[in-house]
Structures are given as C-alpha cells and as structure tokens.
Amino acid sequence: MAAELWIDGRPAGLEDLGHQALINYGALTSFGVEEGGVRGLDRHLERLKVSALELFGEAVVEDRLRDQIRMALAGRGDAWLRISLFSRELSLRQPDWIGAPQVMISVSAPPSPLPQGVRLQSQAYAREAPHLKHVATMGLLRARRMARLAGFDDVLFTDAEGRISEGSLWNVGFIEGETVVWPEAPMLDGVAQALIREALDRAGSPQRTEVVRLPDLSRFDGAFLCNSATPAGEIAAVDGHVFTGATETVQQIGTLWRSQPRQKI
Template sequence: MAVAPELWIDGRPARLEDLGHQALINYGALTSFVVEQGGVRGLDRHLDRLNRSAVELFGEAVAEDRLRDQMRAALAGRIEAWLRISLFSRELSLRQPDWIGAPQVMISVSSPPSPLADGVRLQSQTYAREAPHLKHVATMGLLRARRTARLAGYDDALFTDADGRICEGSLWNVGFIQGDTVVWPDAPMLDGVAQALIREALDRAGSPQRKAVVRLADLSRFDGAFLCNSATPAAAIAAIDDHVFSTTADAVQHLKALWRSQPRQKI
C-alpha cells in the first residue's frame, strides 16, 4: 500500500489550509531527487535550476541557505529519501499574474522510487511541453501522453516536435548509442540533472559524446537507446514504435557506473 508523502511548506508541516492554492493554481517550478546516505548527486545543479526557475517565473530567487535549511528540517535526520521541492506563491493568481517576489517552498518527503527496468517500449508522439527548458508543475499534457501510450500497449511516450526532431520523454531525457559514442538529441527539452551528470562523467572518462538532430527515420543508425532521470540513472530502451534496438546492456551498465561516480553532495 502506497504511503502518502510528508508535505512541508516554508519549513513546517503543511496544514490543510496551506494546500488550497496549489490545488487551484497550477503555476510553479520543481525539482526532485534521491537522497542517499544523507547526500545528493548533483545537488548544486538542482538548486541552481530551482533558482533560475524562481527568477523566471516569480521574478526573484530563493536563498540557497533557506532551501537547505528547509530540506534538512523536512528530512528530520533521515539519510535515505525522495525529495520533491516545489516553488509557488499564494500571491500569484489568475487575477494577479504580475506579482513579483520570492516564492514559497513546498517539500515532499517520501520513499525513493524504484528505478525503471530495462526494456522500455516507447510510443512516439508529436508533443512539446510548454516552456520545455523549465521543470514546471503543469503536468496534464505529460499524464495524457503517458496514458495514451499505456492504453496503446507501450510503457511510455517519447516526444517529437513539429519538425520531427526527437526531444525528450514524458519524465526523462533520452540518449542514443552509436558504437562507443553517446548521441544526445539536439532539440528543445529540459536539460535534466541526470543527463548533465552523465555528460560530465563521460567527458571526465574521455568517452565520446555529441549532440545531433535525431529523427524517427534515423533510428536504424543507432545500436541502442536509453532514458535517464534522477530516479533512473539509465535504463535501456527496447523499442520505439516498431523499431527494435539491439541489446545495449554493457553500454547502459557503463552509464550507470558513470552516474554513480559522481560524488554525493551534503545537504
């Protein structure tokens, strides 16, 4: 039985009256990650993304020490957890969309989710998230895309833009394997933290990688494909539509090892 996550707002447990605004106004940014042994891989990137989003969406950043203090309070000494940090403002509404100020912080604490298993089968869909460079709270399109894919017998959805370029998945980035080279799609997308950590580790290891426009018609050029996000550092993609990839187990294990090579940063 699923356990409801703990919710904290501005450093204290959320009350029912605290949640009405979030239920009615779907505006804000978020980031989420695994806490392992009290640390987080790429925590500096998560905090930087939150603050860039805060400035863009609310006009003002959130002090980093405030974020760290609230994360520690929400964890209450736990060293293993899944944290989701959301930014919102009760002052911003449909009638007052031009409010400017530092947003409020909501933190959800729950058990770490299980990573996605290898062998994911994807349905391609022409879809672009609004403001794709932001990890925002507008999720109706993502859920609808995943639902459509699941009802059609697939595991998840892979997005292509109006020009036919492969962009990203519903909740993750995608990469392709061509020989010993990792190819990242060159298209509008969220630059995920797991993707950035893998890129950094590939550079450090001297492993080749590049960005390129990738279309569905190009899939036969690649030996394999994988998805990655903060819950799943790498999982092999078995098929996109009717294109089946060869086994890429060794390459995916290598990517997971590269992700694990990144140090945990203390909260």
C-alpha cells in the same frame, strides 16, 4: 513511508494545499538523498534559482532552501525529495505578482527505478516552456496515458519539425558504437543527463549532440532513458523499431552516473 509535506519549514496547511490544488503555476525539482548526500545537488538548487527568477521574479535564498531540506529530512539519511516553488500571492487575477516564492518539500521513500527494456510510442508533442521543470503536467501525463493504453510502456516526444526531444519524465540518449548521441531539440536539461555528460567527459568517452529524427533510429545500436530515479534505463524499442541491444553500454553509463560524488546538504 507515507509522503510528508512541508511548506516554508512547517507542516503543510489546508490553505497552502488548497492554493496548490487550484492554481497550477510553479516549478519543481526532485532527487534522491543517499546517506545524507545528493548527486548533483548544486544543479538542482541552481534549477530552482533560475526557475524562480523566471516565474516569480525573485529567487529563494540558497541557505534558506538548505535549512528547509534538512528540517524536512529530520535526520533521515535516505529519502526522495520533491521541492516545489509556488506563491499564494499569485493567481489568475493577479498573475503579475513579484516576490520570493514559497517552498513546498515532499519527503517520501525512494521510488523504484523505471524498468529496463521499455517500449516507447512516439508522439508529436512539446511541453510548454520545455526548458523549465514546471508543474503543468496534464499534457505529458495524457501522452503517457495514451501510450500505455496503446500497449506501450511510455512515450517519446518529437517536435513540430520531427526532432526527437525527450520522454514523459526523462531525457533520452542514443548509442552509436562507443559514442553517446544526445538529441538536439527544445527540452528540459535534466540533472541526470548533465551528470552523465560530465562523467563521460571525465572518462574520455565520446559523445555529441545532434538532431535525431525517427528515421535515424536504425543507425543506433541502442538507447537509454535517464532521470534522477533511473540514471540509465535501457530502451528496447520505439514504435516498430527494435534496437539490437546495447545492454553493457547502458550499464556502464549507470556506473558512470554513480561515480559522481554525493554532495552534502
């Protein structure tokens, strides 16, 4: 399925796409649609609302967003959506424009999940405005490229204080016995991560958040990455540290994510 692009409920035009190519400013969220529903849809919509208020000064009305999503899906029950917010009114010469942004929706086939057993290279890097899922991706793509060229599968970020934060396209969790440990550092609060947290609480499974640094990795049994496309992908190694394995626990975390209900659009 080739990706389809819609802007404000109509097929994307050259003027809109030209602006997107030249002005790298905006926010996004992405998720899978399964049988017409989305796990964590309310969180994705809230992310767009909060991001729009911070970046543009005005949010997009939720009913308008939902209408555009349904229009772009055109009755398809399964697809992958990326919703981006931007404005043709905002530019390098007029960065102080305030108003409701335009909405671009990309509809494509669901992506393949990231592989299990990934090997990560740690790099000191922090995304600009890490609490936002924004379109400024050059830094993280360069970091991921450097890791791949060095023979790793992906990259794990540490901040200026040496705290592990997140990966290139995902959040990270560590497994210590029966406990999931989430790193404490500036990062994007992922929707998949939030859904796993909710499911762990509901199941009565222990979890906590604390500062984790690279020398701490030896005390963990395993680690996993999570995003909307890969709710639980096992991590095999970080730099030269190899995890002893927590495959069963990672699989259970994936099952907990799938236990979250799909919300209607």
